[in-house]
Amino acid sequence: MDTGLNKKIVILGGDGFCGWPTSLHLSNLGHEVVIIDNLSRRNIDNELEAESLTPIQPMGTRLKVWEEVSGNKIGFYNIDIANDYSELLKVMNDEKPDVIVHFAEQRSAPYSMKSPKHKCYTVNNNLNTTHNVLCAIVESGLDIHLVHLGTMGVYGYGTAGMKIPEGYLDIEVKSETGERLNQQILYPTNPGSIYHMTKTQDQLLFHFYNKNDNIRITDLHQGIVWGTNTKETSLDERLINRFDYDGDYGTVLNRFLMQAAVGYPITVHGTGGQTRAFIHIQDTVRCIQLAIENPPAREERVMIFNQMTETHRVNDLAKLVSKITGGEIAYVSNPRKEAAENELHVENSLFLSKGLEPITLNTGLLQEVTKVAEKYAYRADYSKIPAKSTWTKQQQPGIPESGVLN
Ligand code: NAD
Ligand code: USQ
Numbered sequence: 001m002d003t004g005l006n007k008k009i010v011i012l013g014g015d016g017f018c019g020w021p022t023s024l025h026l027s028n029l030g031h032e033v034v035i036i037d038n039l040s041r042r043n044i045d046n047e048l049e050a051e052s053l054t055p056i057q058p059m060g061t062r063l064k065v066w067e068e069v070s071g072n073k074i075g076f077y078n079i080d081i082a083n084d085y086s087e088l089l090k091v092m093n094d095e096k097p098d099v100i101v102h103f104a105e106q107r108s109a110p111y112s113m114k115s116p117k118h119k120c121y122t123v124n125n126n127l128n129t130t131h132n133v134l135c136a137i138v139e140s141g142l143d144i145h146l147v148h149l150g151t152m153g154v155y156g157y158g159t160a161g162m163k164i165p166e167g168y169l170d171i172e173v174k175s176e177t178g179e180r181l182n183q184q185i186l187y188p189t190n191p192g193s194i195y196h197m198t199k200t201q202d203q204l205l206f207h208f209y210n211k212n213d214n215i216r217i218t219d220l221h222q223g224i225v226w227g228t229n230t231k232e233t234s235l236d237e238r239l240i241n242r243f244d245y246d247g248d249y250g251t252v253l254n255r256f257l258m259q260a261a262v263g264y265p266i267t268v269h270g271t272g273g274q275t276r277a278f279i280h281i282q283d284t285v286r287c288i289q290l291a292i293e294n295p296p297a298r299e300e301r302v303m304i305f306n307q308m309t310e311t312h313r314v315n316d317l318a319k320l321v322s323k324i325t326g327g328e329i330a331y332v333s334n335p336r337k338e339a340a341e342n343e344l345h346v347e348n349s350l351f352l353s354k355g356l357e358p359i360t361l362n363t364g365l366l367q368e369v370t371k372v373a374e375k376y377a378y379r380a381d382y383s384k385i386p387a388k389s390t391w392t393k394q395q396q397p398g399i400p401e402s403g404v405l406n
Contacts, residue, residue, distance in 0.1 A: 007098040008032045008095060010034045011036070015041065016041050016115075016242065019104075021229075024066060029289065034076070036078075039079065046360070051379065052366070054228060054240045064237070065239055075095075079091065086395055097142065098144065100133065103147075106125050110387055118194075122195055126195075130148070130205050134205055134209040138215065145292070148202065151223075154199050155190060155221070157338075157339070157342045164345065169187045206219055212261075216296050216298060220304075222279060223278050225251065225280070226253040245373075252314055260321050261373035261377060264328065266328065268332065269333075274313070275313045277311050278308060278311070280284055293354075305350045307351065309359065310358070321366065335391065
């Protein structure tokens with residue numbers, strides 16, 4: 001384990017929901033943190049006319065307050081990583097990071113399915129950010145450990161009667177002479193949205209650069225993150241983390257907690273039979289720390305961790321939130337194309353072996369999120385709550401089954 005402090009860590013996407021608390025956590029541990037972010041997530045809020053439920057502060061304020069509170073400086077560059085390759089390379093050459101943590105992608109599945117424009121943006125943005133980072137690491141000649149935030153959704157949400165392994169699948173093939181040979185391959189991908197598809201493509205980019213240039217890469221297949229604040233973001237209200245609740249960016253458990261807190265019916269898609277993997281935001285930041293402290297060796301293949309602590313069925317979460325808060329449940333038609341029901345069993349022993357003590361869903365933590373939502377309920381725009389982005393044309397209201405308009 002590499003616990004050496006004072007690493008130089010560049011956080012790509014450090015203004016976002018996972019990136020901001022991670023930046024503070026790593027800075028608090030004594031690392032020198034520099035953020036690169038083009039603030040595109042804030043611009044998407046402008047486009048959608050939606051806002052974080054919590055009043056997140058401009059980047060300048062966030063950084064000033066963190067310095068006041070902790071005595072630590074965090075650097076910041078506003079760069080579009082997907083489009084400004086030479087600026088990215090310049091920052092790498094100037095800052096010479098030991099580690100890059102890569103959160104900088106368009107991460108909403110519904111946003112990625114909204115229209116052809118949104119599909120193209122998500123593909124261009126996500127694949128180019130990942131490729132530019134890898135290419136710049138090679139060009140810089142520096143031995144940088146890249147830690148990337150991937151998703152559990154690369155596997156799809158089914159099981160072949162076994163736990164989903166951490167990235168690699170053991171297989172047996174039969175040679176021409178009939179000999180049985182054991183191999184390991186990347187677990188077959190099965191994305192459920194354009195967004196998730198970009199994450200499966202990221203895996204190939206990692207595989208190639210790792211094989212060709214020996215880049216040290218850790219890919220974290222993360223489940224749905226819930227909660228809002230961490231130890232560091234709670235230190236001052238101006239450090240508060242983002243809380244998305246709108247139909248495109250709000251994720252299921254935070255949406256349910258927010259909906260119950262503001263008296264809006266809890267929106268279960270279909271029968272709520274979908275089972276998904278979850279992790280609390282405080283564990284997200286801890287997992288990134290553990291990934292940084294346990295880098296792969298120079299010649300090692302891409303290291304893959306399943307970054308999740310538990311699985312839950314959507315309907316069970318709705319019932320739990322309803323029980324705690326008294327909120328009413330509404331079963332709404334599902335705007336997505338996904339299995340109505342699925343089982344999900346996931347291996348996560350790698351992080352446990354590195355010392356993660358998982359925070360699992362408990363009433364106290366759920367109530368903590370509810371309290372945050374109640375505190376800022378006055379900022380909620382109820383018209384932004386319904387999930388309106390559909391996966392196919394046929395699902396759009398007013399579009400006939402054929403998908404062809406007369
Ligand atoms: P977010 O949208 O809140 O943050 C992403 C940040 O990246 C934003 O601040 C955005 O401005 C920045 N960014 C995007 N494109 C950029 C570009 N071209 N140049 C510079 N900056 C850019 O998302 P998040 O919830 O913090 O997720 C971070 C990562 O974790 C994503 O890659 C996502 O796929 C992954 N992840 C998130 C969740 C979750 O539940 N939130 C779960 C699993 C995996
Ligand atoms: N759902 C509801 N009601 C809602 C919102 C969602 O029933 O109001 C359902 C969806 O239909 C889906 C499930 O809840 O079956 C999860 O939806 P989500 O929006 O919480 O999660 P998802 O779209 O999968 O995406 C989120 C993050 C993404 C990350 C992924 C991890 O936005 O960045 O990669 O979680 S995972 O799901 O494990 O692939």
